[in-house]
Amino acid sequence: MNEFLSLQGKRALITSGTRGAGGATVRLFEKLGARVLTTARSKPLEIPESQFVAADLTHADGCARVANVVRDQLGGADIIVHMLGGSSAPAGGYTALDDAEWRKELDLNLMPAVRLDRELVPDMEARGSGVVIHVTSIQREMPLPEATTAYAAAKAALSTYSKSLSKLVSPKGVRVVRVSPGWIETEASIALAKRLAEEQGLTIEQGKQMIMKSLGGVPIGRPSLPEEIANLIAFIASDRAGTITGAEYVIDGGTVPTV
Template sequence: MTTTENGTQTRELAGKRALVTGGSRGIGAALVRHLLDAGAQVLTSARSAPGTVPDGAAFVEADVRTRAGAQALAAAAQERLGGVDILVHNAGGAQPHQSAAAIPDEQWQDALDLNYLASVRLDALLAPAMRERRSGAIVHVSSAAVPLTPPPFLHYTAAKAALENYSRGLAAELAPFGVRVNTVSPGRTATPGGQATREQWARLGPGPGQDSTTVPLGREGLPDDIAHAVLFLVSGRAGWLTGSNIVVDGGEFPRG
């Protein structure tokens, strides 16, 4: 919700239909809650069903790493929502390795499928209808660590770097049709998945980016911190923003 000058609250996304991938926990679950609070109809997906789904949201199991999974999710969005006005690509992740050379070929492919090609495929299925309606908002969730590219996560950051480049190009293509495409790049965020990954990374030995004391604002991010940025980008308040990348990392990874 947003608050107007006279102190009343408005559900700024009332009537909008939103699809969020990777919405079962962490940042994705926060996104679902905030979109619902703003009045949107929300469908979310994950590879397995969560224990609970926020009241008012719909859920479908889908593996967006595959073309068939993306097609099934797009079909479910059409069936359950009647179309999509807001598309947030939040599904992502990868496991750390001792070095770049130690990353198996299949995990390079998995990182590309999950962190890059899933967005490309789902956009190709859902953006044409937005273009035809001359309205829509797409947000790709990347990573603030892309410029750092720590070797244990090189497959992940390389895929996210490709996602950022693709996002800028898609923004330029769709802008004349009223469809906005932006990126949010979270930094160190307190989520169950993030914590498990950092613990795995720590077992590989010390490396840059592991110490949370390097965050200038003095704390890890919260899922709500990321959700607030996404909500802004999909709202009318960001009506003149496209092709942008909002880095939400407490100042840890400044970009030039």
């Protein structure tokens, strides 16, 4: 039986690929035949040395280090998946965000993609092929003003940057696509649900319901699984999606309430 989806022989860089949706994407890409290099600040025991580079991508030198390893070990990248993102900003609305907090959110959610693309996409253009996937967030459309203003703004900037990049490089054979997840059931999100449940004397499932309610509701009734995010990314990265570029794919269980 012929395989519907294959990444056989593709060279892929997947940032933040040690856990959650990033880890699921690394595992799926490897299963589909890709040669994968991933990166984070520290290496988990289960990831071989040959598939990992330790780097802090919030700094320019960390991005340069990763780009150099991609060139040295893989000979370049056919696929780049920018999974890195998150937020450590305090709650309290816009007044709680000083310049340092804004800089941290931009350095984590926008600049790693900008820097790595600048290093690696020109080689894709020269070859006339490649795929760049920027993982954004539905927060760019529906920020939580008490908690995610800076994160949401950084992801909005990433989305706009991604669209602009697609206009420049798609005529040269390089596809650029955005994936916009909602709430993903990761270890961190389960820990949050557990903490909320303990504080309120509720079950973990009720804690999950609290999170979904804070997002305005998730019509499908549950968060996305990391493997479901990986499935979408793998399809977009594959030759099956050969004319998809400049687009954004939302995977949020119906959370965004508008067209």
